[in-house]
Amino acid sequence: MQIKEYQKIITEIYSNIKNVEDIGKVANYIPELGSVSADNFGIHITKINNETFGIGNFEEKFSIQSISKILTLALAYKLEGEKLWQRVDVEPSGNPFNSLQQLESDNGIPRNPFINAGAIVVCDVLISHLENPKEEFLAFCRELSNNATLNYSEKVAKSEKNTGFRNVALCNFIKSFGNIKNNVDKVLDFYFYICSLEMSCKELSKIFLFLADNNFKTHKEKRVITKSQVKRINAIMLTCGFYDESGEFAFRVGLSGKSGVGGGIVAIHPNGFCIAVWSPKLNKKGNSYKGMLFLEHFTTKTACSIF
Amino acid sequence: MQIKEYQKIITEIYSNIKNVEDIGKVANYIPELGSVSADNFGIHITKINNETFGIGNFEEKFSIQSISKILTLALAYKLEGEKLWQRVDVEPSGNPFNSLQQLESDNGIPRNPFINAGAIVVCDVLISHLENPKEEFLAFCRELSNNATLNYSEKVAKSEKNTGFRNVALCNFIKSFGNIKNNVDKVLDFYFYICSLEMSCKELSKIFLFLADNNFKTHKEKRVITKSQVKRINAIMLTCGFYDESGEFAFRVGLSGKSGVGGGIVAIHPNGFCIAVWSPKLNKKGNSYKGMLFLEHFTTKTACSIF
Amino acid sequence: MQIKEYQKIITEIYSNIKNVEDIGKVANYIPELGSVSADNFGIHITKINNETFGIGNFEEKFSIQSISKILTLALAYKLEGEKLWQRVDVEPSGNPFNSLQQLESDNGIPRNPFINAGAIVVCDVLISHLENPKEEFLAFCRELSNNATLNYSEKVAKSEKNTGFRNVALCNFIKSFGNIKNNVDKVLDFYFYICSLEMSCKELSKIFLFLADNNFKTHKEKRVITKSQVKRINAIMLTCGFYDESGEFAFRVGLSGKSGVGGGIVAIHPNGFCIAVWSPKLNKKGNSYKGMLFLEHFTTKTACSIF
Amino acid sequence: MQIKEYQKIITEIYSNIKNVEDIGKVANYIPELGSVSADNFGIHITKINNETFGIGNFEEKFSIQSISKILTLALAYKLEGEKLWQRVDVEPSGNPFNSLQQLESDNGIPRNPFINAGAIVVCDVLISHLENPKEEFLAFCRELSNNATLNYSEKVAKSEKNTGFRNVALCNFIKSFGNIKNNVDKVLDFYFYICSLEMSCKELSKIFLFLADNNFKTHKEKRVITKSQVKRINAIMLTCGFYDESGEFAFRVGLSGKSGVGGGIVAIHPNGFCIAVWSPKLNKKGNSYKGMLFLEHFTTKTACSIF
Structure with a gap:
């Protein structure tokens, strides 16, 4: 057309x-x-x-909030390849985006990379690959769009950090199953920045x-x-x-x-x-x-x- | 190609x-x-x-078992139109095909027409529309495929009837929420025949x-x-x-x-x-x-x- | 006092x-x-x-409705002894009386004999022991209370039968796990009579x-x-x-x-x-x-x- | 006797x-x-x-680990009175001690003060009442038992702190429902010390x-x-x-x-x-x-x- x-x-x-x-x-x-x-x-x-x-x-x-989950997924998939799917599944969850209950029966493997739990695991994968996750991820986005003005909103990221108790819960819960490899605070900090992309x-x-x-x-x-x-x-x-x-x-x-x-x-x-x-x-x-x-x-x- | x-x-x-x-x-x-x-x-x-x-x-x-659920859905959609979706949803369930637990929180509205619960509701809809459900549904299939030899397997249908306690449970459970309008035995008999198509x-x-x-x-x-x-x-x-x-x-x-x-x-x-x-x-x-x-x-x- | x-x-x-x-x-x-x-x-x-x-x-x-569940339990415990607890557990359910979801994770073993699921299994146990369950159970109650006037309410039992879809669901669901040994209709008929005691x-x-x-x-x-x-x-x-x-x-x-x-x-x-x-x-x-x-x-x- | x-x-x-x-x-x-x-x-x-x-x-x-939950409950009940039960229920959970899923449907009100979630809320209540929670709680225990040697195990408390991701998850999850009033780290630190009593x-x-x-x-x-x-x-x-x-x-x-x-x-x-x-x-x-x-x-x- x-x-x-x-x-x-x-x-x-x-x-x-x-x-x-x-x-x-x-x-x-x-x-x-x-x-x-x-x-x-x-x-x-x-x-x-x-x-x-x-x-x-x-x-x-x-x-853009959760839309950024596609970008983290794309970069993690590029860096980790098919091994990524050992850490996160590709099934619809049938539950709200921030639900914890399914994680319990699924032993800490999130249903997919687009619910919060899955996106947090994807962030953890990126941290294992990148030296300066925030900077390198931003560089990836800027190259993708040929747009050097793309940026995080510090204000939104910090606001999320102060109130995102459920995401803190999710990340610690997954860590308790061994499916977060890096420091919980580091993973969450990265995650909150990702979500603040504008x-x-x-x-x-x-x-x-x-x-x-x-x-x-x-x-x-x-x-x-x-x-x-x-x-x-x-x-x-x-x-x-x-x-x-x-x-x-x-x-x-x-x-x-x-x-x-x-x-x-x-x-x-x-x-x-x-x-x-x-x-x-x-x-x-x-x-x-x-x-x-x-x-x-x-x-x-x-x-x-x-x- | x-x-x-x-x-x-x-x-x-x-x-x-x-x-x-x-x-x-x-x-x-x-x-x-x-x-x-x-x-x-x-x-x-x-x-x-x-x-x-x-x-x-x-x-x-x-x-063909559950593949027949597409055919009952098609006929029910044709007869009932968009009203059908008041009786059954279109969401992935995130659960096994014969699970009862989601029905409990969803008040008897099955997640989609392809899990057993949903297909049973679709059969109930068909029974409300058709005078001789088994015959008319078979006629629909035969016309669709221009194949007069298509038929149910009485043996499979009866075997299912004798052992399908979980489907009986599903149908009665949905009935308890008011989302089955016809007699439970009639609905199940039709459902078991549908699944027995060969x-x-x-x-x-x-x-x-x-x-x-x-x-x-x-x-x-x-x-x-x-x-x-x-x-x-x-x-x-x-x-x-x-x-x-x-x-x-x-x-x-x-x-x-x-x-x-x-x-x-x-x-x-x-x-x-x-x-x-x-x-x-x-x-x-x-x-x-x-x-x-x-x-x-x-x-x-x-x-x-x-x- | x-x-x-x-x-x-x-x-x-x-x-x-x-x-x-x-x-x-x-x-x-x-x-x-x-x-x-x-x-x-x-x-x-x-x-x-x-x-x-x-x-x-x-x-x-x-x-008396569910109060009768103590009486069926007492008779079943008398007849079956400690083996009874292989069929029904003794734990609080943490869920409403007619819930199905716990049965799913517990493989058809009801949490206790006082939720409907458990009482239905107890009725099944009694049917395996008694020749004329309704008569013999009533005789047990009459002897216990030295009161020959105790009786079922046919009206309540029948009313329950016509509307108790969820109990029919429960019984069939448990049967699908193999924890109902007798005919489902027989078990439910007995269960509905039990509940109708006055x-x-x-x-x-x-x-x-x-x-x-x-x-x-x-x-x-x-x-x-x-x-x-x-x-x-x-x-x-x-x-x-x-x-x-x-x-x-x-x-x-x-x-x-x-x-x-x-x-x-x-x-x-x-x-x-x-x-x-x-x-x-x-x-x-x-x-x-x-x-x-x-x-x-x-x-x-x-x-x-x-x- | x-x-x-x-x-x-x-x-x-x-x-x-x-x-x-x-x-x-x-x-x-x-x-x-x-x-x-x-x-x-x-x-x-x-x-x-x-x-x-x-x-x-x-x-x-x-x-003594969870046995200490009786002591925190006793002190919180003493200080808060019957209002305490607005923050934590008195029902058996029907679930493992560190389960998160029930909290989701119960909107952050733990089922009882003896599962981890409930004990964490009780700790939060104590923190709101006490100036130096760890010292004052220990003093309470020592007076109860007339035993000045009672003490926490720093080693156990720290070990718990380093590995207790699920409890961190629980506390943040409850906070997300508004049922933790104090700083999450403070509550958890207190909780881990309580559990380390010997x-x-x-x-x-x-x-x-x-x-x-x-x-x-x-x-x-x-x-x-x-x-x-x-x-x-x-x-x-x-x-x-x-x-x-x-x-x-x-x-x-x-x-x-x-x-x-x-x-x-x-x-x-x-x-x-x-x-x-x-x-x-x-x-x-x-x-x-x-x-x-x-x-x-x-x-x-x-x-x-x-x-």
């Missing part, structure tokens, strides 16, 4: 949904997230041929092009991960990208995607495009209400579901 | 896997399944242009063409379900088709699919083909060991994953 | 509690229970020296004297169970007699006891007395609201807690 | 059990516990009239006399807690003192008691005596194998069960 056609469809759906009553709620478990204006609504699409289109608040940066829809739809384009190379002409790894990450996004609403997203939208409690969602059309949506109010399962609604209409109108 | 190319790839993988040691076990919870020869190994592909290729025991009928790989890859071909019509020139419904069933198959190994199948194979404890697996490539594999020995999660192995190699070699 | 002293204390507490607002609700999951007048309030104490005192509706018969507070406080009096013999001069068995049943009543409120009852009342959803409670003071209370409105955990309140005041005033 | 009679019975059972093969295992989750000689076996009884008798290694100090059987049977003797006063002539509070603590010990083996202890032994993973058990006979047993090898539920065996024989021979 031509970018003009996408532009037309996106603009139309954007207008319709902008005025829909938003029954969601802005995440407020850390003050920094709660202070964002609930009215923000932005969309940006980037095709693999680099044509782009954006509408609304698509250039405003926000806290990007706009425009930046998001660009950085995740490597999952849409099988032949993707960075501006330094480097492949990021293998074709097989790309497909596998897309598969995990489809089955596990939306916590206990992953089935609903596959059912209604039909694309691999990942949400964050900052209200962002990215979705991938293999060999087509990457699209990012942002609207801060979340439904009960913790996913952007208008974001999901937009993407449902979008795949219906463009018939671009992978199914 | 041309059928000749598929033929070459399938033949090669078939030869390699045929002699691999099979670490699975034939299901023996009902005697009729346990008596099947473990050596059976068959594959059959049907493209949407009706080109076909089969190898091994692809013409031998076997008990087909060969050849027949399976044909009957499920309606999920691969968006423009599918039966030999009577009737559409079965809408395009949107096709996509949605494919989405549920991807996220929920292999019980608590659904993520693994998406990860390794990358196609929508559904397994049965008889050792069969069907997989769908949208606008491409339907492929069926049969090998009776099951891995620990209840899915055909060689069937999964074959399909993993198959999508790798043909690069036909949807991701 | 003399019966006159008990009489004074009971009368006083009775008067105080009679007019307390009852925040409980009459059980209505079967119509026969729902139709009982919520105002009923009766108490009866029987000392081991056969002195007695009653007040309020202490001579009115009501559905007694007054007066009759209850007499029939359970065998748990209060170590030297108890029936009017036919027969011992019922051994001293050790009496103590052990009292222990199970203390740890498991009030579902997931057992700890609360031990904490507040400090006696072995057992409640039923008909609003009855019996409590035992070893070598002292048996007391029965009846008030139909139940608290959220399914135990008589005023019954528990009365007993708390009673053990406080009489200082007769076992602790 | 006279102390001479107890002496005879204890000596006899001690001799018999000493040579029984011990199928338990010494706890080794912290090195300091693992290094204790498995052959230790000591018993000491103290009657409320201060007559005593000991046999075996009854004067050797060991890590006493001999002789000292244990003396310090817990306040639960056996309704009229107990310390050597400074002070009452510790009210009679009602004594009874209630005894009730909780009976229903919750042995983790998910509490029912079994009530069933086989019939006394209120509490075990620790150091292999100690104390048991209370109201208005009779306190008895302490020590044997380091634990059964699968984490309770001293020989300790439970001894107490079962002891209450059988002395007929001193409370039931």
Whole structure:
């Protein structure tokens, strides 16, 4: 489909949904997230041929939160290879994102890398590989997106650190099963920074092009991960990208995607495009209400579901 | 891809896997399944242009068991429309196929139509719509596949009836939440018959063409379900088709699919083909060991994953 | 303590509690229970020296429901001996009375004989021992209480049969683990009759004297169970007699006891007395609201807690 | 019963059990516990009239571990009164001692003060009341037992600190529900010290006399807690003192008691005596194998069960 056609469809759906009553709620478990204006609504699409289109608040940066879990996964998969799956599984959890109970029966192996427990283990894997995890991970993101302005939000990271008792619980619980190899405080510090990454829809739809384009190379002409790894990450996004609403997203939208409690969602059309949506109010399962609604209409109108 | 190319790839993988040691076990919870020869190994592909290729025991009928849950779902979705999802959800369960515990916290709404609990609710929906459920459902299957020889196995159905205490438990448990509307014995009798359907790989890859071909019509020139419904069933198959190994199948194979404890697996490539594999020995999660192995190699070699 | 002293204390507490607002609700999951007048309030104490005192509706018969589980346990323990505990455990469940989920992790061994699952297994044990279970069990009760008028309520038993889907689920679920040896319908029919037994507070406080009096013999001069068995049943009543409120009852009342959803409670003071209370409105955990309140005041005033 | 009679019975059972093969295992989750000689076996009884008798290694100090949870509970109950039960429940958990999953459904309110979660909340309550929690709690213990030599083991406390990831997880998890009011590190430090208390059987049977003797006063002539509070603590010990083996202890032994993973058990006979047993090898539920065996024989021979 031509970018003009996408532009037309996106603009139309954007207008319709902008005025829909938003029954969601802005995440407020850390003050920094709660202070964002609930009215923000932005969309940006980037095709693999680099044509782009954006509408609304698509250039405003926000806290991408769990969307960053794709980036840590990609780097850990690149560095650790298939051995990674001995430490974290690839199954949907059927439980909320920060649940501890499944870990108990699964002996400390998180169900997938997109629930908090799994992302914490992935951070632990990265720490074992990297000398300066925060710096090197940021460098990886900047190269991926050819964007030297990408950065963490110290404020969000610190806020998370002061209130993230459940993540501290998760990390110590996994450590008690032996599936965290490094110091718990170090792992959590890294994890909280990862989650504090800030990007706009425009930046998001660009950085995740490597999952849409099988032949993707960075501006330094480097492949990021293998074709097989790309497909596998897309598969995990489809089955596990939306916590206990992953089935609903596959059912209604039909694309691999990942949400964050900052209200962002990215979705991938293999060999087509990457699209990012942002609207801060979340439904009960913790996913952007208008974001999901937009993407449902979008795949219906463009018939671009992978199914 | 041309059928000749598929033929070459399938033949090669078939030869390699045929002699691999099979670490699975034939299901023996009902005697009729346990008596099947473990050596059976068959594959059959049907493209949407009706080109076909089969190898091994692809013409031998076997008990398709849970694969039939796609067919009851399709008919119930056709008859009930989107209201169906008030009675059954579309989320992966993260639990074994016959688990009762999730039903307790979910107030009798099964997680998806492919775990036993969900399929039983779907049967209940069908009974509310059909005068002679067994006959009319069989007629639906026969029309779908243009194959008047399709039939239930009375022997398997009765065997299941005598030993299926957990399914009786499931059905009564759901009834206690009010999510079974008809008589429990009637619902279970229908459910046990459904599971006893027998087909060969050849027949399976044909009957499920309606999920691969968006423009599918039966030999009577009737559409079965809408395009949107096709996509949605494919989405549920991807996220929920292999019980608590659904993520693994998406990860390794990358196609929508559904397994049965008889050792069969069907997989769908949208606008491409339907492929069926049969090998009776099951891995620990209840899915055909060689069937999964074959399909993993198959999508790798043909690069036909949807991701 | 003399019966006159008990009489004074009971009368006083009775008067105080009679007019307390009852925040409980009459059980209505079967119509026969729902139709009982919520105002009923009766108490009866029987000392081991056969002195007695009653007040309020202490001579009115009501559905003793789960209180009958002590009687089936006593008879099964007598007939089966310590082997009984291979079929049912003696641990508090920490879960509601009709939960299925624990059975799943415990492989079909119910946590204790006082949750429904455990009582159903006990019924199964009795059926294996008795030729005419209903008749012989009733004869056992009549001899225990020297009261030929004791009887089942056909109406309640049938009502339970028509609506007890969860108990049907429990029984089939346990059968699927092999821990029900007889026909499921037969076991459930017996179980529903057991639960339908009707007694007054007066009759209850007499029939359970065998748990209060170590030297108890029936009017036919027969011992019922051994001293050790009496103590052990009292222990199970203390740890498991009030579902997931057992700890609360031990904490507040400090006696072995057992409640039923008909609003009855019996409590035992070893070598002292048996007391029965009846008030139909139940608290959220399914135990008589005023019954528990009365007993708390009673053990406080009489200082007769076992602790 | 006279102390001479107890002496005879204890000596006899001690001799018999000493040579029984011990199928338990010494706890080794912290090195300091693992290094204790498995052959230790000591018993000491103290009657409320201060007559005593000991046999075996009854004067050797060991890590009392969870037995200390009774002491923290007693002090917190004294200081906080009935409000305490808004922070921790009094129900048996039906789960292992360090389980997190129940906390999730119970919103951070631990089931009882004797599972780790509950004891951690009790420590938090104490910290809110005490200026120097470690010193003041130790002073409380010393006054209770009139024994200035009682002390923590720094080595055990530090070892616990370095390896107690699951307790760190528990404390942070409860904090995430708002049921820990103080700094997590402070609470855990206190908790680890509490668990490291060391006493001999002789000292244990003396310090817990306040639960056996309704009229107990310390050597400074002070009452510790009210009679009602004594009874209630005894009730909780009976229903919750042995983790998910509490029912079994009530069933086989019939006394209120509490075990620790150091292999100690104390048991209370109201208005009779306190008895302490020590044997380091634990059964699968984490309770001293020989300790439970001894107490079962002891209450059988002395007929001193409370039931």
